[in-house]
Amino acid sequence: MKKILFKIKDLKVPIIVGDNILKKINYQQYIRNKDVVIITNKTVAKLHLTKVKNVLKKFRVETYIIPDGERFKNTDTLNKIHNFLIEKNFDRQLTIIAFGGGVIGDLAGFAADTFLRGVDLIHMPTTLLAQVDSAIGGKTGINHKNGKNLIGSFKHPNAVIIDISFLSTLPKRQFISGLAEVIKYGIISNGSFLKWLNMNKENILNYKSKELLRVVSVSVKEKVNIVQKDEKEKNIRAFLNFGHTLGHAIESTQNYKGILHGEAIGIGMVFASAISVEKSTLTISDFNLITETIQNLQLPISLPREIKTSKIMNHLSFDKKKKLGKNNFVLLKSISKCFITDKLTTKFIQKMVETFQH
Ligand SMILES: NC(=O)c1ccc[n+]([C@@H]2O[C@H](COP(=O)([O-])OP(=O)(O)OC[C@H]3O[C@@H](n4cnc5c(N)ncnc54)[C@H](O)[C@@H]3O)[C@@H](O)[C@H]2O)c1
Numbered sequence: 001m002k003k004i005l006f007k008i009k010d011l012k013v014p015i016i017v018g019d020n021i022l023k024k025i026n027y028q029q030y031i032r033n034k035d036v037v038i039i040t041n042k043t044v045a046k047l048h049l050t051k052v053k054n055v056l057k058k059f060r061v062e063t064y065i066i067p068d069g070e071r072f073k074n075t076d077t078l079n080k081i082h083n084f085l086i087e088k089n090f091d092r093q094l095t096i097i098a099f100g101g102g103v104i105g106d107l108a109g110f111a112a113d114t115f116l117r118g119v120d121l122i123h124m125p126t127t128l129l130a131q132v133d134s135a136i137g138g139k140t141g142i143n144h145k146n147g148k149n150l151i152g153s154f155k156h157p158n159a160v161i162i163d164i165s166f167l168s169t170l171p172k173r174q175f176i177s178g179l180a181e182v183i184k185y186g187i188i189s190n191g192s193f194l195k196w197l198n199m200n201k202e203n204i205l206n207y208k209s210k211e212l213l214r215v216v217s218v219s220v221k222e223k224v225n226i227v228q229k230d231e232k233e234k235n236i237r238a239f240l241n242f243g244h245t246l247g248h249a250i251e252s253t254q255n256y257k258g259i260l261h262g263e264a265i266g267i268g269m270v271f272a273s274a275i276s277v278e279k280s281t282l283t284i285s286d287f288n289l290i291t292e293t294i295q296n297l298q299l300p301i302s303l304p305r306e307i308k309t310s311k312i313m314n315h316l317s318f319d320k321k322k323k324l325g326k327n328n329f330v331l332l333k334s335i336s337k338c339f340i341t342d343k344l345t346t347k348f349i350q351k352m353v354e355t356f357q358h
């Protein structure tokens with residue numbers, strides 16, 4: 001069992017990573033009082049809820065189960081959670097456990113931040129994406145009909161408990177999608193990790209415990225390092241958006257259906273690397289290592305033909321992170337050296353998108 005400390009302002013958030021660790025944790029360290037509400041969804045509850053309840057027998061545990069799906073990450077579900085907490089008369093001593101993927105983490109995190117102006121929160125992420133990305137760094141949020149994650153807050157949990165054994169039930173495609181963020185950390189801040197990912201692809205894809213523990217713990221450390229330096233995304237936290245400018249545009253052309261986030265990001269990362277070769281100092285051999293790793297970990301590396309360039313161009317102009325009508329692209333000077341530019345012309349981006357289809 002590994003403990004990684006995330007230090008932010010005067011807070012220290014322990015992030016515990018291990019394989020089959022639920023029984024080994026002293027929960028009283030992280031839970032102030034007896035009252036605990038586990039927020040989860042139907043899928044995760046069916047597979048894993050009993051295990052979690054079994055280790056929390058010293059507490060008064062209630063569970064709130066929501067339906068499965070990104071479309072439930074909205075004000076309606078948030079309202080229902082608030083109603084439940086109010087009807088049950090919970091007070092500020094409550095601890096909410098967000099038990100599930102990124103949807104649950106974002107929703108339950110926001111509920112914990114807003115109920116009675118803030119109660120305690122523990123993240124217990126169960127997807128690879130949530131373990132390496134969404135449960136780390138304190139962002140919470142819900143979607144609005146006009147866009148994803150438009151409403152939210154920063155809320156740091158008392159602890160993040162990452163048990164990789166939950167991943168054994170995760171559908172392969174979801175697992176691979178989560179690997180896109182893992183590869184991203186390799187590209188933007190840890191070149192030797194990127195090489196290691198490429199070399200250990202088989203064991204990783206076969207959920208081998210030793211390799212999976214390294215995948216998760218290195219990723220967590222990389223994200224912690226970046227967010228500790230820039231919590232509110234004033235500068236380097238934006239590097240975490242590497243691959244996401246095109247990735248988000250791809251996802252929104254598909255109405256966030258059919259293609260998974262990591263699949264779109266895989267394509268977006270190859271795209272940003274190709275631009276970096278054109279416009280910057282990224283070498284062909286670094287570009288090849290990036291592309292090969294993404295491909296070896298079974299993620300797509302080019303744009304499906306049915307997604308038309310014109311659609312991508314339309315959606316690029318609506319990217320949420322765009323400032324003053326310009327698209328910000330995170331590019332590479334080399335592996336682990338990023339910079340951000342808004343100087344790419346529409347004409348150049350369009351030409352690059354066109355050459356990028358298969
Ligand atoms: N807060 C942040 O910093 C941040 C960062 C990245 C993404 N996000 C958000 O995270 C969300 C995506 O998260 P996600 O990819 O985890 O999606 P998700 O929460 O929808 O989970 C994906 C699917 O896997 C299922 N699942 C979860 N754990 C499982 C398990 N152990 N076994 C079997 N099935 C399991 C879920 O029920 C769901 O069907 C998005 O809403 C995104 O906006 C937030």
Ligand SMILES: [Zn+2]
Nearest residue numbers: 181244261265
């Ligand atoms: Zn992402």
